Amino acid sequence: MELITRAPKGTVDLVPGVSEKWKLVEEVFESEAELNGFAEVRTPVFEHTELFLRGVGDTTDVVEKQMYTFEDKGGRSVTLRPEGTAGAARAMLENGLYNGGYPVKLYYNTSCYRYEKPQAGRLRELHQFGVEMFGTAEPIADAQVIALALSAFKRLGLQDVGLQLNSIGCPACRKEYHKALKEYFTSRKDELCDTCLSRLDRNPMRILDCKSPVCQEIAAAAPKITDYLCEDCRAHFERVQEYLTALGVEFTIDPALVRGLDYYTRTVFEFPSKSLGFALGGGGRYDGLVEELGGKPTPGLGFGLGLDRIMMALDAQNVEFPQPVRCELYLAALGAEALKKAFLMVDELHRCGVPAECDLCGRGLKAQMKYADKLGAGYTMVLGDNELQEGKAELKNMKTGEKRKISIGEDFIDAYLTASTAQDDLSV
Numbered sequence: 001m002e003l004i005t006r007a008p009k010g011t012v013d014l015v016p017g018v019s020e021k022w023k024l025v026e027e028v029f030e031s032e033a034e035l036n037g038f039a040e041v042r043t044p045v046f047e048h049t050e051l052f053l054r055g056v057g058d059t060t061d062v063v064e065k066q067m068y069t070f071e072d073k074g075g076r077s078v079t080l081r082p083e084g085t086a087g088a089a090r091a092m093l094e095n096g097l098y099n100g101g102y103p104v105k106l107y108y109n110t111s112c113y114r115y116e117k118p119q120a121g122r123l124r125e126l127h128q129f130g131v132e133m134f135g136t137a138e139p140i141a142d143a144q145v146i147a148l149a150l151s152a153f154k155r156l157g158l159q160d161v162g163l164q165l166n167s168i169g170c171p172a173c174r175k176e177y178h179k180a181l182k183e184y185f186t187s188r189k190d191e192l193c194d195t196c197l198s199r200l201d202r203n204p205m206r207i208l209d210c211k212s213p214v215c216q217e218i219a220a221a222a223p224k225i226t227d228y229l230c231e232d233c234r235a236h237f238e239r240v241q242e243y244l245t246a247l248g249v250e251f252t253i254d255p256a257l258v259r260g261l262d263y264y265t266r267t268v269f270e271f272p273s274k275s276l277g278f279a280l281g282g283g284g285r286y287d288g289l290v291e292e293l294g295g296k297p298t299p300g301l302g303f304g305l306g307l308d309r310i311m312m313a314l315d316a317q318n319v320e321f322p323q324p325v326r327c328e329l330y331l332a333a334l335g336a337e338a339l340k341k342a343f344l345m346v347d348e349l350h351r352c353g354v355p356a357e358c359d360l361c362g363r364g365l366k367a368q369m370k371y372a373d374k375l376g377a378g379y380t381m382v383l384g385d386n387e388l389q390e391g392k393a394e395l396k397n398m399k400t401g402e403k404r405k406i407s408i409g410e411d412f413i414d415a416y417l418t419a420s421t422a423q424d425d426l427s428v
């Protein structure tokens with residue numbers, strides 16, 4: 001029985017009280033993206049496995065160890081998306097979004113699935129807010145994407161987010177780098193873990209983000225990509241830094257930052273949370289991805305932010321959220337006629353945008369008032385035979401206790417809005 005009453009390992013429920021906070025945070029990211037001209041894309045939760053093998057790379061941890069891959073009933077191999085970039089690039093191509101002119105700017109707010117060992121900040125169902133921009137290789141675009149995330153962090157009141165920056169070059173300069181890495185790691189071959197040994201020939205850069213402590217120690221002394229950048233990549237990286245500096249953005253350059261996905265080229269970045277000790281998000285350029293997926297050569301870039309980790313960071317910093325108003329006015333009713341009247345009034349209130357409730361559980365008057373209290377209703381009103389006859393009822397301000405008789409006839413909404421505003425003014 002225990003199994004069906006518990007959510008699967010590495011997943012969480014977002015229940016009322018928490019989900020409202022998520023919504024507010026998501027709105028900040030979405031509105032910041034929209035300010036920058038990004039529009040939402042929603043892609044399927046599963047894709048052909050091949051998309052991630054080619055897009056993310058078959059020597060990455062994500063593809064080698066973490067994907068939820070299965071055969072569907074038609075015998076096709078499908079995978080729950082482990083990240084949002086490959087699906088967004090596919091959707092951009094499939095829907096011809098480039099016909100609207102470059103750059104194509106997309107954002108998403110989505111769940112991703114990675115079979116990882118669950119721990120603080122590491123889930124199997126994680127949530128990402130991401131943006132992807134296609135069709136520009138200009139360094140100004142890199143700066144805009146990075147600045148967008150930082151503005152949203154600032155609007156949320158997140159204090160301790162850093163920016164780490166690096167360039168991992170283009171395939172041309174990376175050829176030399178791969179050679180140097182291979183030479184270095186071959187000299188320490190006997191100490192590498194089995195996965196890294198298998199990566200030595202295929203993709204030595206992936207050894208740099210192996211989680212095994214021994215491999216990490218070996219990787220720390222490995223040659224750095226920054227020493228192998230070609231002229232164009234070096235100039236590109238310098239201009240990204242110039243634009244960021246012009247915006248007043250502080251950053252540190254981390255020559256060891258390579259990111260764990262294969263599609264990256266040139267600029268890569270992460271947003272570490274200094275207090276939590278892990279990255280709240282990361283991203284970079286992927287100038288070869290669209291071509292890899294069968295499209296025309298189209299540069300691109302973006303980021304993915306871990307919403308689960310961002311919520312943790314906001315909690316750790318005690319960032320305050322406004323209390324959600326679940327019920328502004330509770331209409332308690334005594335008797336069937338009064339309940340029907342309350343029901344119709346509640347419906348009218350909803351159409352005017354006022355969160356209002358009446359009894360849905362067959363409660364007596366006392367229990368209704370208790371429930372109104374539990375809901376935190378700002379106002380209550382009791383309707384009974386007398387009130388129906390008179391066409392008026394007492395509106396009670398639950399905070400101050402002040403009461404005011406108002407019409408419950410056709411002009412009820414106006415009467416309520418006037419009285420509640422007046423009382424709010426008094427109680428300030």
Ligand code: HAM
Nearest residue numbers: 083085121122123126279280281282283302303304306
């Ligand atoms: P990523 O670094 O793999 O990049 O993930 C981005 C962020 O998602 C991480 O920094 C972290 O905050 C969060 N995250 C990743 N795995 C987990 C997990 N298991 N549990 C909780 N949070 C997690 C990407 O996914 C790229 N698609 C980002 C990108 C977009 N690059 C270019 N465009």
